[in-house]
Amino acid sequence: MRVDVISIFPEYFAPLEVSLIGKARERGILEVHLHQLRDWTHDVHRTVDDTPYGGGPGMVMKPGPWGEAVDGVLAADPASAPRVIVPTPSGTPFTQKLAMEYAAEPWLLFTPARYEGIDSRVMAEYGARLRVDEVSIGDYVLAGGEVAVLVMVEAIGRLLPGVLGNACSAVDDSFAPGSMENLLEGPVYTKPPEWRGHEVPEVLLSGHHGRIARWRRDEALRRTAKNRPELLTALDPARLDKHDRRL
């Protein structure tokens, strides 16, 4: 299996040189390629982030460098294509079942983000021609996706034939579902207002905070319904207003 990781902290992945995964790499069972996102910037400060459209705290990772970095990885084998895994707290849960599915793939590309995430148009751009999964390792917020990649590469790598000494079966632990009260974050955007034909939603440029808040909640409800429908059924109905119920 080939694994590519694009990050502004490739040094985060030193742990993949030791122990179980390190041995799998020495034995050629697993190939790991690390890429520094800043190598695809073109300004002296090697800028990868900017302020979010629509206001709000934090910064969003710009689409430009990510687009060039993903294109760079795809060029490694134009005849094939990796399955793209985007670690994010707004993703579908990473489970043993999903680890087993990924362990059967020949090529994975992980795109861990820092800050508030990657401009949502990047995965919209690649989602049209590649399998792109938003995956969460848990309902908590890390400073970035790198730790999640370490978790997933370990969970997947240990399932590859020949990696575990004894052919122990990786059985799913059953655990009580957490009580999740929050909705998942909706899509995020930053400059430029138009990128590869993808426009930033007009409402985010309106400066109308009421409409922006409404739009963000609508998108959060839609994404939660798509990625974590069980959270909606568990959501206290009193927290949904009449507009929400129409979604």
Ligand SMILES: Nc1ncccc1[N+](=O)[O-]
């Ligand atoms: N929980 C997370 N927090 C930040 C980035 C990624 C995350 N995740 O679960 O993949």
